Amino acid sequence: MEAWIFWTLGGAFFQNLRSALQKRLKDDLGTQGSAFARFVYAFPLALVYLLATAEVGGVALPAIHGTFLAYAVLGAAAQIFATVCLIEAFGHRNFAVATAYSKTDTVQAAVFGLILLGDALSPLAGLGIVISLAGVIAISLKRQQAGWGQLLTGWLQPAARLGIASGAGFALSSVCYRAASLSLEPVGAPVQAATTLAWVLGLQTLAMGAWLAWRRPAQLRAVFASWRVSAWVGAAGMAASVGWFTAMTLENAAHVRALGQVELVFSLAASCLFFKERSTAVELLGIAAVVGGIVILLLGTG
Numbered sequence: 515m516e517a518w519i520f521w522t523l524g525g526a527f528f529q530n531l532r533s534a535l536q537k538r539l540k541d542d543l544g545t546q547g548s549a550f551a552r553f554v555y556a557f558p559l560a561l562v563y564l565l566a567t568a569e570v571g572g573v574a575l576p577a578i579h580g581t582f583l584a585y586a587v588l589g590a591a592a593q594i595f596a597t598v599c600l601i602e603a604f605g606h607r608n609f610a611v612a613t614a615y616s617k618t619d620t621v622q623a624a625v626f627g628l629i630l631l632g633d634a635l636s637p638l639a640g641l642g643i644v645i646s647l648a649g650v651i652a653i654s655l656k657r658q659q660a661g662w663g664q665l666l667t668g669w670l671q672p673a674a675r676l677g678i679a680s681g682a683g684f685a686l687s688s689v690c691y692r693a694a695s696l697s698l699e700p701v702g703a704p705v706q707a708a709t710t711l712a713w714v715l716g717l718q719t720l721a722m723g724a725w726l727a728w729r730r731p732a733q734l735r736a737v738f739a740s741w742r743v744s745a746w747v748g749a750a751g752m753a754a755s756v757g758w759f760t761a762m763t764l765e766n767a768a769h770v771r772a773l774g775q776v777e778l779v780f781s782l783a784a785s786c787l788f789f790k791e792r793s794t795a796v797e798l799l800g801i802a803a804v805v806g807g808i809v810i811l812l813l814g815t816g
Contacts, residue, residue: 518705518765519773519812525757526777532750533781537647539747541739547733548747549597550722554737555748556755557715563756571705576698580714585697588718589690596683603676614654615677620647620775622685624768630689631696633766638814643772646807648777653782653800686768688758695763707759715755752781765815772811775804 532552537708547807568575600616614668620643635643658802691714695706726734737744 516765518761521757521761521764522770523757525754525782526546528750528754528757529799530776530777530780532747532754533752534554535743535747539740539743543736543744544730544733546722546726547737550714550719550726550734551737551740551744551747552721553719554752555713555741555745557712557719557748559749560648560708560715560755561713561750561816563752564712567704567708568701571702572706573701576701576706576709578709579673579697581697582694582710583765585690585694587717589687589694590721592683592690592742593687593714594718594721596680596687599676599680599683603673616675617647617650617654617775618678618760619681619684620768620772621689622682623688623771624766626686626689627692627767630665630736631648633689633768635766635768636814639769639811640772640814642814643768644808646772646775646804649800649803649807650778651803652803653778653797653807658708670737670803676718681769682713685767685771688762688771691759692762692767695759703760708756709745710763711752713798715752722767750805769811769815773808776808779804 518596527717536552538720539551541560543551548652564575567666624633624635624640625645651667691710693715695703698706698709723734726737758774782797782801
């Protein structure tokens with residue numbers, strides 16, 4: 515198995531775990547507070563991971579330069595923008611359409627990757643991305659009790675525009691993180707990815723911390739008061755980010771995001787195993803499309 519596949523699967527697994535833990539915090543901390551907890555408790559762990567990775571690899575930390583910082587800042591801002599758009603979409607009645615359209619981030623990552631880095635897709639890999647995207651959208655619509663007709667007729671609604679904007683933000687952030695890592699001196703993918711991760715988490719912690727201190731001081735205090743639970747969210751989030759950042763340093767961001775859709779399969783499996791929920795026929799067909807698309811994707815990248 516190629517290394518980027520291993521890192522992506524790890525990222526998807528820990529992201530699923532982080533999401534489950536974060537849901538417990540949302541009622542107490544609010545959306546912004548629970549998101550900040552993910553950053554502020556992950557940042558110290560990212561610094562430790564960076565130093566440990568460099569020590570194990572026997573290499574010096576790569577020098578930071580303007581190009582790296584530009585991509586890191588743009589990626590961090592794009593990720594925050596994407597999150598805000600998705601949260602804003604939840605305030606619209608048709609937020610199911612927004613959620614479905616946000617899943618187009620895999621296709622948008624392919625476009626941004628081609629423009630910024632010249633990362634092209636093979637026809638087979640492109641087909642795999644489209645098939646898996648259809649499966650993810652089908653599962654998302656079923657979960658929100660929406661239909662394909664709603665998706666096709668509602669693409670000009672505010673919720674749909676927010677969903678597309680969210681997907682664009684997540685796609686752009688992925689490509690920027692890859693560009694930032696690749697701009698560093700080649701000291702090894704783990705160290706380059708860890709450097710990018712530490713800087714991005716630091717920037718996001720400062721940005722969200724300043725905003726909460728200004729607009730939501732009570733939520734900021736609650737984040738630190740809940741450290742016993744929040745620390746686990748940060749740890750799971752950091753582990754997920756290590757997987758994503760390393761995978762995107764090694765491989766085209768569109769490939770990584772497409773394979774990462776297996777997270778939805780993990781989520782449905784957890785629902786069946788731990789909560790005894792039964793999947794519908796549509797969800798099972800969606801899973802088959804996601805898995806089939808991923809297999810075609812991997813064949814196209816081999």
